[in-house]
Amino acid sequence: MPNKGSHNFLIIEDNPGDFALIEEFLFEQIEAPVVAHASTFKQACAILFTNTPLFDIILLDLSLPDCTGISLIKEIVAIALNAPVIVLTGYADLNFGVRSLSLGVSDYLLKDELTSITLYRSIVYNLERKRTILELAESEKKYSQLFHLSPLPMFVFDWETLIFLDVNDAFIKNYGYAREEIIGLNLEKIKPCEATIMPETMPLNGAQYQENSSGILKHLKKNGDVIQVDIQSNFIQYKGKRAKITIATDITERLNYIQAIERQNEKLLEISWIQSHIVRAPLARIMGLVQVIKELKDDDKEKEMTLDFLLSSANELDEVIKKITDKTQ
Template identity: 35%
Template structure:
């Protein structure tokens, strides 16, 4: 926030007052209290509006009489506020319009001054207060806009919920695009309607929990077209003027879970292949080794016996070749999936 000295420097005050005597008095008060002040004077709404429309004109504050030749009262106030010049306005009024001046504070007017009570000190304090209040309001508005931008442009689907009922109060652009519901439809829904009936109680329990660890539970969400997706839900409770609210964010994990499922299937197939390699292949190999050992040890001379063993050796070799072919085929099919 600025200091009082900063507010007092390089001021440009627009006075809209059709009474020349009142203007001269206010001008004298301003010149007495402020250094480096620029005072601009108009006597009606139309000329002051034209002046404010010029982007080159920088106005710090407007002192506005409630009774101008071309516009007066609430019509004058509403007209000024409708143009949203983003300039603090202080009403100049008499005792007869005091109620109206007080009412104007509820519409966006920063303050009011009773002409008969104006003196340099009161005018100075009122202007400083109005400028300070305007800066504070602008700062709040800027922070509000920043929050809204962070909310709306968050790439993750995000909702603002009423904490007790879980009614959807707002949904960001990502939620609307990914789920297929526009904002009006979302605002007619409870967050629970995105979930199947069997998950409702678990969702209620989760969103009422203060434990961060529970945010890792998997849930199911329905899209507008009826499609189901798997999601993780993360949330944060916040306090607002209107009561407790929940900011809830979802993360679509459908592809992740599908990928995990694919990996599990692949692991199962790898285990089957490994079992085949370790058991089925070993049987014909064991028979081949046994036949070779028998031939070496016995030094067989009988032609029939040799012929029989060679036949068994061939059968075991063919069997092993078939097993290898089956392993290669399974591996290729596994890779293609």
């Protein structure tokens, strides 16, 4: 039973008998193929430059009146607009077939061995490969957009060599390197001398292996500033290499703010201890001395001594209050 669905085909074939056979094969396996025909290279160019919608598959004979062989392949592949080109030829030349595939041809079939099944299998395979390639290209495009447009610094490095493979715009802005300066350098370039080996660069194996890693590390900017970064990283395949993609969020200001709050809290705790222990001592003495003065009789000398003690305690309390005031500045 013919495969349901419709596909657009361009058959470039100057032999009427071969064209009729190929068209028949298509209708045997596909329910409603849309077929266009060109018998010369010139006609093929005119169709490809004006055709809408685009062709799904181009079936190409290599012996046309106005162009043949390698030259024909190069010309058709160049204007095929990503449509897979399947070569149909009567010449069983293995070396030529290999070379044609290296020039961008999707498949190479011999006319003497051609059947509706072999042609259909090649068409299905190449349509699926085209779909996969388009999906991969779209996926790479989305990755590129997410990577380069991210407001957070991101970089990709080779897991084995620790070499930078890619960095985004936010990384360039935050670290101060131009892309051409950092690509190809080792991760050691952004590690301060006093910093320990970054966890994300330490080889993991066996039970130690983790699919992702994170932590707060020190990084070195191009201008020499040391920053604290929150690292989130994961393994990826990047252009055929095992790599890691890493987000490095600069948290230097946040940590400085937290440290400032912690120092302020320490001061407040010290102030609280001063108020509860040191301030209360002279205050208790003053309260006791006031009571003593109330109970004294007319002994001026004893009153004078008591008042001296009272003044001394008041001065002591005044000094303590000054220290508390200084702490709160």
